Amino acid sequence: MLLLKRANELLADNQLREAEFMFKAVLKENQKNGPALFGLGRICMRLEEYDSAIYYLKRACEYLPKMLDPLFALADAFIEAGSPVDAKTVLEYTLTVAQHNSQAHYQLGQFYLDHGFIDNARRTFEKGITCPKGAVTAFMLYELVQIAPKANLDGYLTPLHELLNEYDNNRLKVVVYYALAKCCHRLDDFNQAFDYFKLANSTQLEYCDFRTEYMQPFFDSIKAHCNSDFFQSPNDKVKTTFVPTFILGLPRTGSTLLEQMLIQHSNIGSMGESTVISDKLVPFLMHRSESAFPECLQNLTTSVLDHCRALYIDEVKKHRVGEQTVINKLPANFQNIGLIYKLFPEARIIHLTRSFNATAWSVFSNHFAENEPYFCSLSEFQLYAQYHDDTMHHFKAMVPRSIYSLSYEDLLDDPTMQIRKVLNFMYQDFQPQCLEFHKARHKVHTLSKSQVRQPINQAPRSNWRHYEKLMSQLLPAQNTE
Template sequence: MLLLDRATELLLENRLREAEFMFKQVLKQNPKNGKALFGLGRICMRLEQYDNAIYYLKRACEHLPKMLDPLYALADAFIAVGSPVDAKTVLEYALSVAKHNAQIHYHLGQFYLDHGFIDNATQVFEKGLECPPSGVSVFMIFELMQLKPPSQIPALIQRLEDFENKYEHPKFQIIAYHALATGYQALGENEKAFEFYEKANRLQLAQCKFRTADMLPFFNRLLNTFDSAFFDKPTDKVQSTFTPVFIVGLPRTGSTLLEQILIQHSQVGTIGESIIVSDKIVPYLEMRTERPFPECSLEMSTSMLDYCRNVYVEEIKKHRVQEEVVINKLPANFQNIGLIYKVFPQARVIHLTREFMANAWSVYSNHFAEDEPYFCSLKEYQQYASIEEQVMSHFKPLMKRNIYSVTYEKLIEDPQRTVQKLLNFLYLKYEPECMEFYKSRSKVETLSKTQVRQPLHQRSLSRWKTFESFIEKSLDDQ
């Protein structure tokens, strides 16, 4: 038992190799030790060794039949290897053995939402609210506020009022405020809705450990590093079997919608909002050059560039993407464009923009899990949007052939022609299946997961106008 406890401690400290050794020592003594098998499965998940993770987690589930965490992890592993059917089977089995557990209802409901089974998600969340209440119940109410017709909103509001002052962590209160704001907005009580949006965002802003202004020195260094002299230097002639495509810009400008449209094309795949550039490539270059990003980009040797390309290729393989055009839709990659160009000179960058007021309101009125100031303050977001505009204005003339700009408004108002032009930019022919994106059951984890299951409509273009006076006052007051 001491060995198992120590292995668990090492895992929590992220000392994976030491933890792995100890878990395996436990299994030598008892090959059926479920906690050791679960520990090894968790290690494999962190190392992105998903096939090995499935092997260990299956065995862990056999020997820990009453524990839900191994089942959750097994479902995640199946999703990671592109097997949502198996993940669905695991989660539905978990529900069958824990019918009175709100957490499994939430997990399964989220799975249904991610894969476009909206009615199933609604039913599971409703059943989940019949379980003994817990923090996750607030999250289910929040989801139902967005799924239910206005006639059923008052009952959900009452449920939230019953929870008042019972939250164990600020994140639950933040979600509750967002849920109330969503509900009152659906009921047309806009002043009350804005009041709760303000409460939610102020509380979340209080959790943030930095401000947007703190990022200015970094972005100044970014622009100074990736100057015209950087782009004047010759690039490697890269022989690649795929074309990397990066959808960049501000959040809530339509990146998920565009991704879902494009991946209906027979030659386009996606690795989603992958942080591979900032999470693996940048740290590698910083380590090799002993210089921080972005300055490390000035000292990349041919062997370093080859390594970076291989890291990216391995990421694509992990996602089991085989199409010749591969999308990475992480909006924040706008700060990595210079590095991306150096690693992949043939990369195509699609820059999405949106009218500021509509965009700012879409961010402010949605809940982002990350405690970052521009997600929860209109003034902070205005500053972040200004930074993004400055960065993209810097790169566009330096990468004229690699960057294509498109507005969210044009995508909504004239989708077919806009998509035809985009595909031409990617050297692909138009396929009509692209416009039937809403029928897809591909996984979507972003805030737009329900919107992209519907045909295009123009309601989102003017939704913000109801709150125009509130937005303007907020921008002026802060």
């Protein structure tokens, strides 16, 4: 037992190899030790070795029949391994053995929601909120107030207010505030909705340990290092089996909608919002050069770039994307355009834009899990948007032929024409199924996951107008539309 305890402590400290050694030592004594098998499964998940994770987690579930966490982990492993049907089977089984467990309802409901089974998700969440309350109850109500029929909304107000009194954790209260705000918005009580949105944002802002203005030197440095000399220096001749494509810009500018439309094309796949550049490539460059980003972009040798390309291609393989064109839709990759261009000179970069007011309101009215100041303050977001606009203006001047700008409003107004233009930029012919995106069942794990299951409508471009005067209270120097 002491060995198992120490292994779990090492795992908690992310000392994976040491933890793996100890878990395997436990298994040498007892091959049916469920906690050790579970520990090895979790290690494999962190190492992104999903097939091995499935092997260990299946065995852990066998020897820990009364525990739900191994089942949840197994479902996650199946999803990461590209087997959503198996994940669905695991989660539905979990619910049969834990019918009164709110977490079991939440996990299955989220699976349904991510894969476009909206009615199934709603029914699962409805049953889940009748279970003994827990932290996930707030998250289930948060989803319900957005996907349930309008006639049901009044019934959610009381349980949401009860949660405010029961939760001591302000982070959970933030979720409840957002849920109340969205509920009031759909009930056309816009003044009350704004008060809850404001409360949600101000509470979350307290958890932010920096302010957006601190980022100005970073963006100035990007422009200074990725200058004309940087781009005019000779590029490596690169041959890849796919065309790397990046959808980027500010958050809430339509990246999920565009991605879902494009991946209906037979030659286009996506690795979602992959952070491989910031999580793997940049740390390698920083370690190699012993300097911070973007200083580490200086003196990029062929061998260094080859290693970075290999890391990126490995990530594509892990996502099991085999199409001719591979999308990475992480909005924040606008910061990495210089590195992207050096890695893949033929990469296609699609820059999404949207009116400032609509974008700012969409950010302000949605709950982001990350505690970034520009996600929970209109004034902070305005400053971040200025940094973004300046940075994109710089890169467009440097590599104009590599960047295609697309307005979200134009995409809503004339999706057929705009998708044709985007596909032409991506060297692909138009395929009509791109306009049938809402019928697909691809996994969507962003804030827009329920919106993209519906045909295009014009509501997103005008929702902010209900709050125009109220927004000006928090954003005196408000931009024009």
